Structure formats: C-alpha cells, structure tokens
Amino acid sequence: MRKRYASSTDVANLAGVSQSTVSRCFRGDTKVSPEVKARVIAAAKKLAYRPNLLPRIMLTEQSRIVAFVTGGLHNPFYSRVLEEFIIRLQDIGCQVMAFHVNGDDTLDAVAPKLSGYRVDAIVSALSVLTDAALEQFTTLGVPLISFNTHLQKKGLYSISSDNFLAGQLAARHLLEQGGKRVAFLGGPANNPANIDRCRGFTEESRKHGKIPVILNDEFSFAGGVRQALQLLEMPALPDAIFCADDLIAIGLIDTFWRTPVKNAPDVLRIIGCDDIPQSAWAPYDLTTIQQDENVMIDRAISILESMYADTLEEEEGQYIVKCNMVLRSSTNTGVYIPSQ
Known part of the structure; x- marks a missing residue:
C-alpha cells in the first residue's frame, strides 16, 4: 500500500502549533514569529510535507x-x-x-x-x-x-x-536563383497556415509569369515522401520547390536520394519552412523560412x-x-x- 502524504495536521502536531499556524507559515504570513516558523519548517522537512494546492485553487x-x-x-x-x-x-x-x-x-x-x-x-x-x-x-x-x-x-x-509573407519570400528567392519550373508542396489543404503559404507563393510566382505545381498531403516526413513520388511521375521535375514545412522537405530530399531520378533538372533548389534543428544538418543544409x-x-x-x-x-x-x-x-x- 502506498504511504499517505503528510498533512498540515501532522506538521502542526510535530511542531506543537495549530493547523492554522502551519497554513499561515506557508502563505508567507509575516505575523508568524521567526521561532515558530522555524519549528514549522523543520517539522515539514522531517515529514516531507508539501502544501496541498487544491484549497488555494478553491479559494482563489x-x-x-x-x-x-x-x-x-x-x-x-x-x-x-x-x-x-x-x-x-x-x-x-x-x-x-x-x-x-x-x-x-x-x-x-x-x-x-x-x-x-x-x-x-x-x-x-x-x-x-x-x-x-x-x-x-x-x-x-x-x-x-x-x-x-x-x-x-x-x-x-x-x-x-506571417505565412503569406513566407510564401512570397520563398517564391522570390527561388526565382532570383534562376528557378524555371516552380512547385509548392504543402500540408492539409484546409490548414490555414498552409493556405496562406500557398497563396503567397502562388501570387508571387504569377507576378513573374510562373504557374506552380501544387500538391498537398500532411506536415510530415511521410507527406514529403508521398509528394516526392508524385513529382517523379511528372515528365519534367520542377527545379524550384517550396515545401510548407521542413519535414516535408527532408522527406522529399531523402526520397530523391533513394530513388533514381530520370527527369532530374541540372540544379534542384528546395526551401523549407520552420527552421527545425534538422534543417541545418549537413546532409540537408536546407534553406528555410524561420518562424x-x-x-x-x-x-x-x-x-x-x-x-x-x-x-x-x-x-x-x-x-x-x-x-x-x-x-x-x-x-x-x-x-x-x-x-x-
């Protein structure tokens, strides 16, 4: 059987004071004399007593x-x-x-x-x-x-x-780096952050005459794997990809490493989002949008x-x-x- 917790009554009995005095000590009441407070603290320490927070919750x-x-x-x-x-x-x-x-x-x-x-x-x-x-x-x-x-x-x-800005920044940078075939790989289509990132990316891409490929799955490594496999079925792989979170980007990159790519561009540029610790790992060294x-x-x-x-x-x-x-x-x- 589990040993019961010591109560304020136990502390009072050991210290030779009333239960209300014990309560006042633990509330920080300055009217309690230093000598009495020291006896109460010593008794509480010996009994491994901790004040019960429930009465305070009910009171306040x-x-x-x-x-x-x-x-x-x-x-x-x-x-x-x-x-x-x-x-x-x-x-x-x-x-x-x-x-x-x-x-x-x-x-x-x-x-x-x-x-x-x-x-x-x-x-x-x-x-x-x-x-x-x-x-x-x-x-x-x-x-x-x-x-x-x-x-x-x-x-x-x-x-x-500012998830809309995140999409804009990603599109702008990929296009400045020479991206020609752009793509957005996202999480759930009804997710508000995903919607805003996609909208920012799409609007900025369209300003430069680019219409992105848009895929949605889930914010996860597995979501990135599944979307990578969809891209591999395309006649020409996009060369500038914004992933709506870093896990998607890492799943995407890992899949490309494991699967021979017949439609690979000369240079493939990828941006993630969230700046999780793994994005800085040497194998990925992922450009990302930092929240x-x-x-x-x-x-x-x-x-x-x-x-x-x-x-x-x-x-x-x-x-x-x-x-x-x-x-x-x-x-x-x-x-x-x-x-x-």
Whole structure:
C-alpha cells in the first residue's frame, strides 16, 4: 500500500502549533514569529510535507494551470515551443498541462477534460477551432490563445507567423536563383497556415509569369515522401520547390536520394519552412523560412500575465509576427540528386 502524504495536521502536531499556524507559515504570513516558523519548517522537512494546492485553487478560483493543446509533437517546431512554454510559465508560477489531439480532431475532443481540470487559460496549436468550442470557453471566462494559426474569431487571441509573407519570400528567392519550373508542396489543404503559404507563393510566382505545381498531403516526413513520388511521375521535375514545412522537405530530399531520378533538372533548389534543428544538418543544409517562435511566445506570455494581474483590457486580438529566411546551400549550389 502506498504511504499517505503528510498533512498540515501532522506538521502542526510535530511542531506543537495549530493547523492554522502551519497554513499561515506557508502563505508567507509575516505575523508568524521567526521561532515558530522555524519549528514549522523543520517539522515539514522531517515529514516531507508539501502544501496541498487544491484549497488555494478553491479559494482563489485560479489553478495556475495553462493547457497546451496540440496534435503535432512529431514536428520538432512544436516540441521546441512546448518546452519553451513550460519554462516560461514555470517562471511566473504556472504549470503546463499538455493535451494531444489525434488526426483531424478539434479542440472539442478534449473540451470536457479542459473544463474538468479548471485550467486558467488554453493555448491551442491546432489549426481548426469550432465555434462551439470557442463559445464554451468564452462562456466559462477561459481565455483561448490560437498559437501559430491566424484565426479571426470573436473572443479569441490569435498569434501567428506571417505565412503569406513566407510564401512570397520563398517564391522570390527561388526565382532570383534562376528557378524555371516552380512547385509548392504543402500540408492539409484546409490548414490555414498552409493556405496562406500557398497563396503567397502562388501570387508571387504569377507576378513573374510562373504557374506552380501544387500538391498537398500532411506536415510530415511521410507527406514529403508521398509528394516526392508524385513529382517523379511528372515528365519534367520542377527545379524550384517550396515545401510548407521542413519535414516535408527532408522527406522529399531523402526520397530523391533513394530513388533514381530520370527527369532530374541540372540544379534542384528546395526551401523549407520552420527552421527545425534538422534543417541545418549537413546532409540537408536546407534553406528555410524561420518562424520567430520566441516573439510569438512572448506575446502569449504577456497575455497570460495580464490575465493573472487582472489588467487584460481586450478579450480578443490578432497578432502577426514577421518571418525571415535562413539561407543555406539547398538554394545556392542546390540539392544533389542521383540521376538514372
């Protein structure tokens, strides 16, 4: 049988004080004398006592728990973001409770659990948010932050990269490097970030008289493999490709390395998006669009700090963060692919 946790009553008995005195000590009450406080701390240490947070939650109606909901931890970008959120929230006395949503599920799939745990706020890295889920949390007074997806909905904070600009930057650079046959390899066709990146890339390409090949699959290595195989069926392989995330680009390159390419261009240039650590690995040395997740996280933390300080003036807002290009050899000398 598991040994039970020591209670404040146990500490009080050992220290020779009342239970309320123990509570005041751990609340930081300055009226408790140094001598009494020292006895209480010594007794707590001997019993390995830790204050129960549940009474404080009931009293203040704040759990100091922020939910982070994602379906994409296979992507190193979101793993890195979650780690940074944990660090930053712990710095302000909060804890992260992480929830994973499968496949095409939305926030509705975990809404009952989120409500049951009485989280103070929700950071959602999901690309789809239903009106029903938003209304539920708005009614409960729980702030909802959409992270890295630009959504314009009443009662929602939306923080995202300028995904349209990402597409423009990619097209502009590929064409400046001499690209003639351009292609966009994306994630799910209904994903807002994917839509904006594709739109920016397509509009910029059309300005220069280029009509891109457009393929969509999923934001993953496997998605890049499947799209690579589709390109290999084309009479002429595109020579300038923008992948809507780095995992797609890496899957694409790996497939070209493993599969003899009969329609290879003289130089193949590829750009990814997200600047995950693997994009800088020597075999890929991938030019990529860097999302400034630190600025986006700063904005989210600022909203949460204002919420806890009760100084949050607006109940919604949209914030778009500029992205930048990181230049590497995949668009300079190009990507090596063996020809048939």
